[in-house]
Amino acid sequence: MRVDEFDFELPEELIALRPARPRDSARMLVIGPGPLALADRGVRDLPDYLREGDLLVFNDTRVIPARLFGRRLRGEAEARIEALLHKREAADQWRAFVRPAKRLRIGETVEFAEGLSAMVAERGEGGEVLLSFSAAGAALDEAIARAGEMPLPPYIARKRPADEADLADYQTLFAREPGAVAAPTAGLHFTPELLAAVEAKGVGTVRLTLHVGAGTFLPVAAETTEAHRMHAEWGEITPDEADAINAARAKGGRIVAVGTTSLRLLESAAGPDGRVRAFRNETDIFITPGYRFRAVDMLMTNFHLPRSTLFMLVSALRGLDEMKRAYAHAVAERYRFYSYGDACLIYRMDAA
Incomplete structure (x- = not known):
């Protein structure tokens, strides 16, 4: 596919320079489950979209001052x-x-x-x-x-320097394993209160590790997706974590990736049968429209850059035309974009 197919207009003033406070007060655009279905909600409403037996998968990487x-x-x-x-x-x-x-x-x-x-x-x-x-x-x-210094994304660093607040703001509640040079930003929305509300619904949680690299912010210089080379990132899913994921799915639970990093690691470790294997290696998986998802049913993520590999990934999950319509809606409704911005909850099209 041509990279320019993934372009869209974004007013610069919608780029968030600070996170919502408290974190779970951010807005959340729900995309799906039906075709063209959009709902303007908040991150605190996440439990309303989950069912007993579902499993949230978090990335516990910790950002270093890179x-x-x-x-x-x-x-x-x-x-x-x-x-x-x-x-x-x-x-x-x-x-x-x-x-x-x-x-x-x-x-x-x-x-x-x-x-x-x-x-x-x-x-x-x-x-x-x-x-x-x-x-x-x-x-x-x-x-x-x-x-x-904390490695703020370039679209923030161009506008202000990193400061003391970023030391806490740019780490998730789950940050444990040092090695990332960018935050798994969907996880930034979680607070202890939101996590407790999710668990009270009977939803399970698992924490994997993918050390996010700075390549996530690199522009796609190639003209086609086929010509783009992804930078590899190191990740790990332990045998116990893989067993928990497979057990949840076997009981009818949905696998909900919190962040594109969790999704990429899950899909890297999943076999053709959808079972997730233990994984300890690098991954350079590049997910574009036409990809057949094996492990993930839903994705919670932030809004992504035009022409970026992450916008390509969410377009694979839901369809390019529908994601462009969703992003146009988000712009019209003044959602906040990128790492410190608002969230989306996306149902996989063929799993809806």
């Missing part, structure tokens, strides 16, 4: 460098997107903070480099935590 600022010295010349870590390759190595990339050569060193530096081991496309750091393992993790 934006680093440093300097490269070349003789008398100094260049300021910004690095956004996106994928760990070894105890002392991270792949990162750097700016300005043209100022770095293989073998050069960037000083990020006192006692923390990195050598450029490789250069890739689109400003990507492989950085070999002067520390490794837990020592590197601690150094990054001291020197780094």
Whole structure:
């Protein structure tokens, strides 16, 4: 498919720069279950759309302060460098997107903070480099935590710097496993009160791990979906988690992915029979219209960027024409978009 088929108009003032407070006071557009069915609700209404025996699947990844600022010295010349870590390759190595990339050569060193530096081991496309750091393992993790900033999405970072509030705002209630450089933003809407209301309905919960990479924000430069290359992300579903998912489905419960990251991991681990297997690996699954879903019946997610892989994913779940109509409705009704914005609850078209 042509990438420009996934374009739509979005007024810039609808891009949310801060989350709703409290988190579960955000609005929620329900899409489905019937064709062209739209309902303007709130996140707190989520239990109304769930049934006893359903299963909510969360991503428990934790965002690390992955934006680093440093300097490269070349003789008398100094260049300021910004690095956004996106994928760990070894105890002392991270792949990162750097700016300005043209100022770095293989073998050069960037000083990020006192006692923390990195050598450029490789250069890739689109400003990507492989950085070999002067520390490794837990020592590197601690150094990054001291020197780094929360990696707000570019559409927020262009408008304001990260601050103290983002340290809490950009983590979900479930954040446990450090390694993400972007939040699984659908999970940001949950509060202890909302979770209790869901559980009181007899709905189960499972927590998986997918470390979200910065590639989620990269524009799709290719002209067709077939030509686009996804960046891989690391994820894990334990045997116990897989058993819980399969047991819920066997009893007639619906699998409700909270966030596109949970959905992508579930679909990566599902076999042709729909059963979810234990998984501990990287995934670069790319879901576009025509994909046959195996594991997920419903998706709770935020509103996504035009021409993005995530808008392609929700269009696969519900149909491109219907998602364009839903997004046009959201714009007309002044929903708040993107990471700190409002939510959608989407029924899979063929599962409605």
